[in-house]
Amino acid sequence: MKKALIKDYSKALYDMTTGIEDSQVDTVIGSFIELLARDGKITKVDKIIEEYTKYEKLQRGVKEVEITSAFDVSEKVAKEVKNYFGGEVEITKKIDKGILGGLRIKLGDTIFDTSVKTQLAKMKESLI
Numbered sequence: 813m814k815k816a817l818i819k820d821y822s823k824a825l826y827d828m829t830t831g832i833e834d835s836q837v838d839t840v841i842g843s844f845i846e847l848l849a850r851d852g853k854i855t856k857v858d859k860i861i862e863e864y865t866k867y868e869k870l871q872r873g874v875k876e877v878e879i880t881s882a883f884d885v886s887e888k889v890a891k892e893v894k895n896y897f898g899g900e901v902e903i904t905k906k907i908d909k910g911i912l913g914g915l916r917i918k919l920g921d922t923i924f925d926t927s928v929k930t931q932l933a934k935m936k937e938s939l940i
Contacts, residue, residue: 822863
């Protein structure tokens with residue numbers, strides 16, 4: 813039998829709570845906590861909730877976009893990124909002086925990298 817992963821538990825929680833009435837929430841959450849305890853996963857509850865939140869947003873069509881730049885990204889740039897991806901977009905900004913300039917934009921498993929560091933590395937590779 814396959815070992816259940818954190819994502820499996822988060823999806824199960826989503827499935828268990830989707831469409832239920834408010835009066836049923838306590839019972840369903842109690843059953844879920846019992847399942848975690850039985851499976852020895854109660855210490856993973858924070859990670860399960862984190863994954864649940866990501867999964868729930870995904871189901872609603874919310875895109876989580878991470879923008880990394882060498883300096884703080886202006887609201888204008890953040891708005892342009894939101895408009896590019898369309899729909900409901902949540903932006904997280906990160907500063908990494910190591911990229912030197914430009915942007916690294918991450919959406920799920922896809923990374924759009926226009927950083928100066930990457931451009932220099934590509935240039936160096938093409939010269940070798």
